Amino acid sequence: GWKMEDVLDEEIKVIQGKVGPEDHVICALSGGVDSTVAATLVHKAIGDRLHCVFVDNGLLRYKERERVMETFERDLHLPVTCVDATEQFLSKLKGVVDPEMKRKIIGKEFICIFDDFAQRLERDLGKKAVYLVQGTLYPDVIESCPPPGSGRTHSHTIKSHHNVGGLPKDMKLKLIEPLKLLFKDEVRELGRILEVPSAFLKRHPFPGPGLAVRVLGDVTEGNALEILRQVDEIFIQSIKDAGIYDTIWQAFAVFLPIRSVGVQGDQRTHSHVVALRAVTSQDGMTADWYNFEHKFLDDVARKICNSVRGVNRVVQDITSKPPSTIEWE
């Protein structure tokens, strides 16, 4: 491995060399580890010429916007503007069921918002944004556009990660991707050096397209997103309470676009099915499903069915990657 202190110094120099004295930089903050570490690094390199934007695309987890904005302001002292684009995203996603199509639409909307943000910066403050920071990691690069000689070609692209393959060709902003050669554990180490709070660095990865890849099918159908948020929150909180959050690479719930028959009280129900997924992994490239204790699963399933209206069945995903991917779409 590399020494992360050296990587940091090197990256800071590269960014300072690249960004001209009159240039401004926009950073898309997702609230995840990668974009937060990338923003903190760029902030160190160019100070207040960095302008962060956090987009509420309506595909965030339970209370995520409030929680994340508070951390940015209170603990990280990063200058962040929050844009509420819920309607903009959800209206574009209405009726769309193809997973790749969903990813492409979301990637495109993000870029529209960043372009808008850049225009406003120039019009209102006379600051010219030239670059966009993205927290792209090495595994994202490999899986979206495999390098030559890796044995994969573009036609075998597994998924268009929104921050790599999904970007439109006509985007005006140029990219800065300071983490592009790093794996997740290296990014966490970089974050420690940059004094990003450790609770933040331990957060499980969350995909750019958000809950859109965890509601199978049309994300705007019924109250799928709201149900998923409640189920996911119960699952994650239970994992934290059990003291096993840090031993899991990633855990989340998935909303399935089907109904099953159940019985609650003496009433027949015809309600939604949710799946629970938890995996261990080193870098997200391969993963093993996480083996919970029976008691834990039993408690979580009961809690979900008892407290989330519209759910009468909980299943667990017991596949590893490969043959599955971590996300369901």
Ligand code: XMP
């Ligand atoms: P998969 O599902 O491909 O996921 O096995 C591997 C890791 O990548 C995350 N992931 C994404 N991250 N934008 C991201 O920033 C995306 O479009 C995206 N898709 C998947 C996933 O959560 C897992 O950690």
